[in-house]
Amino acid sequence: MKTVSIAKSHDGQQGVYTHASETCGCDMTFALFLPPQAAHGPCPVLWYLSGLTCTHQNVMEKGEYRRVAAELGLIVVCPDTSPRGDHVPDDEGNWQFGSGAGFYVDATQAPYSANYRMHSYVAEELPALVAENFPADMNRQAVFGHSMGGHGALTLALHYPERFRSCSAFAPIVNPSTADWSRPAFERYLGPNEADWRAYDACALVEDGRSFSEFLIDQGAADGFLDEGLRPWLFEEACRKANIALTLRMQAGYDHSYFFISSFMDDHLRWHAARLEANL
Structure with a gap:
């Protein structure tokens, strides 16, 4: 692992790092904020997954998360959204597929299965x-994300309910198998058999019996x-039928941008912190 940059923020440390990824077959970059409490011992980890066209930087x-993350003692990890590199197959000009659009799936179709x-x-x-x-307390993890990353957060929580104590999302793609901007990507990554797509579709996972303690979703109206x-x-x-607790908040006047995300970031950080501390 190599350190790209370190900056002090709110008495914590915002870092950017790269490493050679065996999983993705390329160098990957991620951002990680260490709160000041990390100087004294392990802190809980909150994963943030970004959306289409994004990197770790957006x-x-x-996102305006550092002030409250520092107050609450949360490590915030922000991965990239896809593999990158000259040897990584891409579809230049298509913002819904390839670079910046990994959809948090494990591709099964060539040539994408080697990296995506x-x-x-x-x-x-x-x-x-x-x-x-x-200094991460891996026994206290939570996950959230935006749009494509909200889809990733929901599906990860449903796959690993024993790992994540909480899950929230901003404007998630909840049913990518039927959404116009994700169906073509799923077919290219996962093949034409739509039954194979269900493992990466939050609605389908719930319908197929996956469960989680509770979800929080904020959506701009x-x-x-x-x-x-x-x-x-x-x-x-889907959650209603499965008796899964979901708080869906439709926020009047808000769009899909980081103006929306940053407006409710504090709420989400505090919501996760309460649940990460609940079972100490």
């Missing part, structure tokens, strides 16, 4: 690296992607 620069393994990267390789190199791509009411209905 939330680091626009973001589910395993975020679930296995990067947590092991964080545990080895930082003025989001231009709401009706065609996001449709949180589908996940709300």
